[in-house]
Amino acid sequence: MSIIFSKKCEYGLQAVLYLSSTTTQPVVSAEEIAKTLYIPKEFVSKILQELTTSGIVASKKGKNGGFTLNKALSEIRLIDIVAAIDGFDIFNKCVMGFPNCSSESPCPVHGRWSVLSKETYTMLSEETLEDFLAKTKHKIQSIQK
């Protein structure tokens, strides 16, 4: 089971991160991404299709086709991928599942969770792929099994 993102979203984040580390290639095939990330090929290409629709990724059909990022690295944040796939629900809902939990009628952890939720949002929106790449080349291989 996944933590706060759906599996689809996790895979989407991983795939985009991988694309950001392969900018020397014009496009990368779904197969290569799938093999590197140990994600089913059909699934990852479906996810990248969706991200193509939302403008984050571009695709090229036919022989030597594949996927590539559709924006500059400095213009892509993790939150953009999350928003495109899972939406913003996790930042708005009550962590205990109470339908009417709010600052007026808070659940026991409403205040504290609001802070953590906001910090999570910040974590995903403050830095761009460019920042990540500057700090450290993503060693995707080493965080895969």
Next chain:
Amino acid sequence: MSIIFSKKCEYGLQAVLYLSSTTTQPVVSAEEIAKTLYIPKEFVSKILQELTTSGIVASKKGKNGGFTLNKALSEIRLIDIVAAIDGFDIFNKCVMGFPNCSSESPCPVHGRWSVLSKETYTMLSEETLEDFLAKTKHKIQSIQK
């Protein structure tokens, strides 16, 4: 869809919280809990069965039976319910889903997420039901639809 807890866990937390606010009654029937929390009766009684197994809740069969807390309010923390139902996975897994993410080979948000994850754990383990009750009587009704 739920945020970090399964629906089962959310309902479990809500039910235990409700039980903490009804300590005048010897036991509370699954039906009463279900009606108050707008949870299917069969489902909530199934969940409370599980919490009975793990010792947090006690059940009384037969006529006028129902559920009640099996420990003092000062000895029940939210993390105990989470541990019993969802386990500790959410505190250990990589938020981006990388199988080998660790402090040695971190994903781009590993460090920041570790902090948030730890704070979430603290939020759930620092206070007991007694503390919640002391601060404010749980107005379950007002946070329900």
Next chain:
DNA sequence: GACATATCGGATAAATGATTCTGATTAATA
């Protein structure tokens, strides 16, 4: 133009999680 190799897009299948059903057991009460 023929062929090989990609994505695209819709349909379907498999797996997981959430919910309901049913029958059994238990216990209080009249």
Next chain:
DNA sequence: TATTAATCAGAATCATTTATCCGATATGTC
């Protein structure tokens, strides 16, 4: 003892998510 009201336990159903399949289309190369 009969009745009633509750949990218990496991099976069955339903819904959602995850994963796969396949035919169509596009494109580079010979």
